[in-house]
Amino acid sequence: MDMEKAKKLAHKILDSAAMIRGIKKGGYVDVRCMYVAQEAIAMNSTLVEYPNCMRESGVGIRVLLNGCWGFASFPDLNQPMAVLESKAEKALKEAIELARVAKRVSQGRITLAPLLHGAEVSRWETPCQVNPSSVALSEKIQVLERANESMLNASSYLSVVYSKLNFRGVDKLFASYENGAYRFIFQHFLTGGISLYVYASDGNDVQQRSYGCFGKNIGGGFESIAALDIETAARSIAEEAEELLFADECPNEELDVILLPDQCCLHVHETGHGLEGDRNFGYEETYIGGTYVEEALPEIGMHRFGSESVNLVADATMSGGYGTFGFDDEGVPAQKFFLVEKGILKNVLTSRETIAQLNNVLGREYFSGSNGTMRAYSSSRAPLIRMTNICLLPGTKSLEDLIADVEQGIILTGSYSWSMSKDRRNFDFGLERGILIKNGKRQKVVKNPGYRGDNIAFWHSLEEVAGESEFEISNIPNCGKGHPAQYRPLGHGSPPALFRNVQIYNRMPDFALGVRNGRKRRGV
Amino acid sequence: MEGREEAFEIVTCAERLIREKGLFGTVLWRAQKLSTLRSARNFLHQPTVAREQALKISLFDEKSRAGSATTSSRSREAIQESLQEAEQLVLCVEPYPYLAELILQPKEFPEEHMDGWDEETAEGGMKKRESFFKEAKKAVDRLGLLASARFYTGNMETAVANTLGLLRYHRFTISSCELTMTGVPNTNLKHISAFAARSAKDVCSIDYNELIQEAVESAILQKHLPIVDPFSKKRKRYKELDVILSPYALATWLTWLNWYAFNGNALFNETSVLTGKIGQLVVSQDISIVDDWRYDHMIPAPFDAEGFTRARVPIIEEGIAKGVVCGGVASKWSGLPRTGHALMNDYTWPLHLVFTGDDYTLDDLMESCERPTLFITSFNYPSMPNSKEGVFTGTTRHGTFLIEEGKICGIVPPLRFMERTLDVFSRIYMKTEPMIVVEQDHYEGIEESSYAVPAVKIENFHFVGSVS
Known part of the structure; x- marks a missing residue:
């Protein structure tokens, strides 16, 4: 994640935008550069299904011109600076043209409320003790294995036993230009979650039980997942799914x-x-x-x-x-x-x-x-x-x-x-x-x-x-x-x-x- | 969009690197541009252009240990990095016995005969879209209403290569326009919500004047007709009513069936309404549903995310459940035939449902109403409270009209319904010709999906309450 490169690009875009009359006077432009890294590991019964890691990056440019928005984006920050600058210039032009289209067909205009707190440069990150990317895949798989084993041992009626771990890290640079002022905000987000669900079947009825609300998802590092009593939860949902089969x-x-x-x-x-x-x-x-x-x-x-x-x-x-x-x-x-x-x-x-x-x-x-x-x-x-x-x-x-x-x-x-x-x-x-x-x-x-x-x-x-x-x-x-x-x-x-x-x-x-x-x- | 040769270069670069490591696998490249103009009450609040691209490398070794990595970068360095990441995953997992088999280069390439590309749409069709918003504004001004609309154009290319030498490329364009006319809040017209939509692969085929007229007619009816609530004490008997579902409403229902019923995973997991019923008569013999990307005016999708040629798959034929769609993994897992319906995100479901219609017109359906009947334009935020039973619920939206003696005579507030899919499909007794509908929910951008669905008339549809 080259945030300095992202900042340089964002600055360049803001400089170009600031030259435009409607933006310099009463307009606004913001740029978001994002790097995303995701990891997903799922286990179906006793088998790990295709684990996947994903890396994605891109730039989004939003302008407010004559009271109307325009937005354009392009992917891939892993390109040479000259290529990025060329793509950014094109996207900025598109965003401006969209704002002009919006002006032509719209009734009314947008007024932005003043920004009450606006340091020039700010930083924030999700508190984290253990970055999920530093945890071995084998350790993550063990979490799923223990969960699925607990579910499988808890009932003989289970037709589907499924668990999945997800981790997502996002580096985001927000940069804006407004009334002659530039702002840069660097943020790093970490989220992770585990979902478990079972289907119990008696050949006629099928009952589902799942863990948490779409799983247990937590903003933070791997320590948040490790702190969960997943095996007990896994056993409970499996037992409850079986119980539901025979419930009124x-x-x-x-x-x-x-x-x-x-x-x-x-x-x-x-x-x-x-x-x-x-x-x-x-x-x-x-x-x-x-x-x-x-x-x-x-x-x-x-x-x-x-x-x-x-x-x-x-x-x-x-x-x-x-x-x-x-x-x-x-x-x-x-x-x-x-x-x-x-x-x-x-x-x-x-x-x-x-x-x-x-x-x-x-x-x-x-x-x-x-x-x-x-x-x-x-x-x-x-x-x-x-x-x-x-x-x-x-x-x-x-x-x-x-x-x-x-x-x-x-x-x-x-x-x-x-x-x-x-x-x-x-x-x-x-x-x-x-x-x-x-x-x-x-x-x-x-x-x-x-x-x-x-x-x-x-x-x-x-x-x-x-x-x-x-x-x-x-x-x-x-x-x-x-x-x-x-x-x-x-x-x-x-x-x-x-x-x-x-x-x-x-x-x-x-x-x-x-x-x-x-x-x-x-x-x- | 890189174009055929560039896209081939990207996927073959990754494929070569896989082979050099003595591994096997498939490489999928997708790049898309989605240009949206979206307005709220006469104000264009979200004009956007989104460009996205992804290269997915799915690989496995000789022991069938598998992993995948996805990157939004197309550079050789990024591809190498992704490959290394996928390789690391492979080393950490046990063999996976349900891997999709790699496909040999086919002898026939349907994509060569139907690429679904329109240059004007790929360029964005901005003039036409801008004109639409101006015309929609004029129309609502005349009625004293407000217009909220969305008109997008998009294009996408897909290239697939694998280590057996498969190499395929396809591109398409899509355009979709929808308009909602609503009454001004806190006035006596606030209940009005009139809707119309048109979709095509080329923006010039969208007749927005016809679309605006459809919404205007609905709005005028809602403006002048008396409001009748079937759930008021006086008219409580209307809990079961005959209905006419518009193509928009039926398409929404079919989307839920795609997710929860018409795919191999749901069938195998016993959560599909068709589980255990393949080969049986499940609905009336007038009903046939097939997934067929070659049907006229569909957004074409000749192969799936694994490069497998997409088959025509009868789901229900003359009332008999025939089968469901499967990608390679779902097919291995479930033992069902592979049909070429693997999606990039590892799911599998149909993208091109054709619900066979008849020769009736919508007017025929309305004029034939001998009993009080509701015409339902759309469903809002529906759900499936019991997937195995195909139970479907939601509320009506964008105009629910009461028809008596063959004529629209009242506007009904949004109603909540709850029905069993197969029961409902058994009570369909009139259909129009199908129209092309593109559903609106694609969180990963545009998708080469469209349906051909008729308006249908159904006996004894079950409502459980009115919304207001």
């Missing part, structure tokens, strides 16, 4: 629900999309849609989003989060702030461009500066507002206290499927495992559970949240947004949480739909 079907009825942290984090995630500021302006209308928060926006600061127990924070400084960084892709420092505090909508995720747009909708200066959420997955993609680490803050009770407070309910864990309406109000989640609760006590395990409902009612029905000691981080490696589409690793955290009167359904639609065509279907 989940009922279709309204019940109190305790979401364990893995699923609660996914629900927070899907809700969190609705708190992305750009969705209020139709930025995702050509993809998954908008947000029900748009209607509440004029009342931000006093709008009741959910019950008093709802405390959602966006925390880009959280240790171990996939959404942890020093600066976003506009050079805005990482921040921690309430999105919802004691049930009141306090903030949305913003960028420098959405501040003026949001204040315009509100008719008042509610937002003062970007809260630093603009990020792109790769150098070939323009940054978008993305969740950082969105967490449901803990309460004071324990999971056992929550269970004791339930007369008729269900504990849900193991995300299986997820679906949202275009305004993020209506949701449908399928889960791997449910445990019924009656009169404050755990009862039997049930299979094929799901829950669906309305997000406004759902967050108003949050009654209690377990405490700090049961808070878990669940990082999501593959959140999709934008066109061109881009993945983004994001972070979440949550303890178990109790919601009242939620519609529970069975993922076998015979059960879900009851009577069809005048014929009574089998049911629970």
Whole structure:
């Protein structure tokens, strides 16, 4: 990773851009140079499948000219400087031409909120004790072998036993020019994760169990993976998959629900999309849609989003989060702030461009500066507002206290499927495992559970949240947004949480739909 | 884009280096350019050009120990470095018995007869795309609505070489335009969401005036028709309704089936709705689904990431489950036939589904409605809560219309549905001619994928609630 070479190139691009009239006066340009190194090792049963390492580099150039964006990118920083300069010049021209096209066909213009903190040169890196690249492949394979062995020994019903380790290191240079000032930010990110899943089959039914929320993913070095008790987790999911084969079907009825942290984090995630500021302006209308928060926006600061127990924070400084960084892709420092505090909508995720747009909708200066959420997955993609680490803050009770407070309910864990309406109000989640609760006590395990409902009612029905000691981080490696589409690793955290009167359904639609065509279907 | 000769030089350079080390393997080169204009409510907020390239070296030794390395650099030094990395991986693993067999140079090269390339599209087609945004703006201004749109052009080249002497090259262009017209927020038109899309390999084939007109007609209907909620207490009986699914909606469903059902991995892992049903009548005899990249107007893809010629694969033929697609590894693993459907990221699924249609028009489907029927334009963020049962859920979007006595008479709020795929495909009783649809989710850039799907009419479709 030759970051000095990257800096020299970025400086050259900024110098060229600064010569352009519309950029020199009131414009803006940023350059991202990225080197990415990834490693993936998977084990299917007792066999290591094609391990892969990937190296990728490239440059993305974004200009704001006459109030409109243009973005262009090119791959491969491992080229001679003269070639890079030539490609950079071409990409800069393309970005400028795109900004001009945008101006010709657009109504309105973008105004960037002032950058409140702007040192000329800054650095940040993920805290790490053991760089995954320094760990021998054989040691990584042993982690998978032990996991798969634990799963295989735990049940004879397993048809699929799968584990995978992923590590990703990113060196990123962000450079910008604005109002005569140059900025350079060097960041180094390290993330890693392990996923485990099994399918148990009795020749008729197949049940799946998996570890964590899309695995256990951690921002940090190999030490984070080594600290996990993977073998115990592996054994548990294998035993639970077998147990599900012979479990009763989940009922279709309204019940109190305790979401364990893995699923609660996914629900927070899907809700969190609705708190992305750009969705209020139709930025995702050509993809998954908008947000029900748009209607509440004029009342931000006093709008009741959910019950008093709802405390959602966006925390880009959280240790171990996939959404942890020093600066976003506009050079805005990482921040921690309430999105919802004691049930009141306090903030949305913003960028420098959405501040003026949001204040315009509100008719008042509610937002003062970007809260630093603009990020792109790769150098070939323009940054978008993305969740950082969105967490449901803990309460004071324990999971056992929550269970004791339930007369008729269900504990849900193991995300299986997820679906949202275009305004993020209506949701449908399928889960791997449910445990019924009656009169404050755990009862039997049930299979094929799901829950669906309305997000406004759902967050108003949050009654209690377990405490700090049961808070878990669940990082999501593959959140999709934008066109061109881009993945983004994001972070979440949550303890178990109790919601009242939620519609529970069975993922076998015979059960879900009851009577069809005048014929009574089998049911629970 | 490097062009055929340059691309061959890149892959043969890597292939030679593999052989020099006494190893075996396949080298895949992919380079693409994706130029996107994307607007939100009349503002072009994301005009982008993305260039990406990747060289993937998959190798194995005489003991069948395998590893792979990918680089975005095409220099000899980077290739050597990647090769060394892959070699290190090979040395650390046990033999893998399910390696895809290397392919000999074929006698026929379908790519030579269908390269799917259009120069204007490769150049970006910017004039046409800019004009579209201007025309879309005029159209929504007349209606008092807002336009959010995406119009992209892309091109990609693929070259594959292996240590048995295989050498293949293919390139294609793609263009796709979609428009969403929405009502102004916090007004009495806020419920409006009208959609239309067109895709082709060449940008000049996209008739954006026709597309705009389709969205305008939908928007006008939504503007003037009364809103009817089948889940209001008064009309609760509408929980099961006949529906007409547009090609957009059916294409989305098929995409999920590609991922969860129509591939060898899912079939072998017993998670496909077709597991244990190959050779059986699974849906009505009117239904045939085939993966066929040679079908008219498809984005062509003559071979897969392993260089294997992509076969025409019947999935369901006259209601009988016939088979699924497989790349080399999935084929070895599952024992199913190799069909030339390996993807670069080691997955395997169909890219060119053709859902056989009939001669009916969409008007025929609507006019034939004797019972209350819903016309569904699109699905939003669907999911498969039970893949083995083919259970599919999602919400409707971009206009859900109530048809009574053959005429559209109401606009319905978005509804959540839940259905079993095979049940639904057994209750299809009218179809239009198929149209070409390009699905929008490709996180790794453009893909040589397109579907030919009709609008279909289905009896007793199951809804579980309305969204608002």
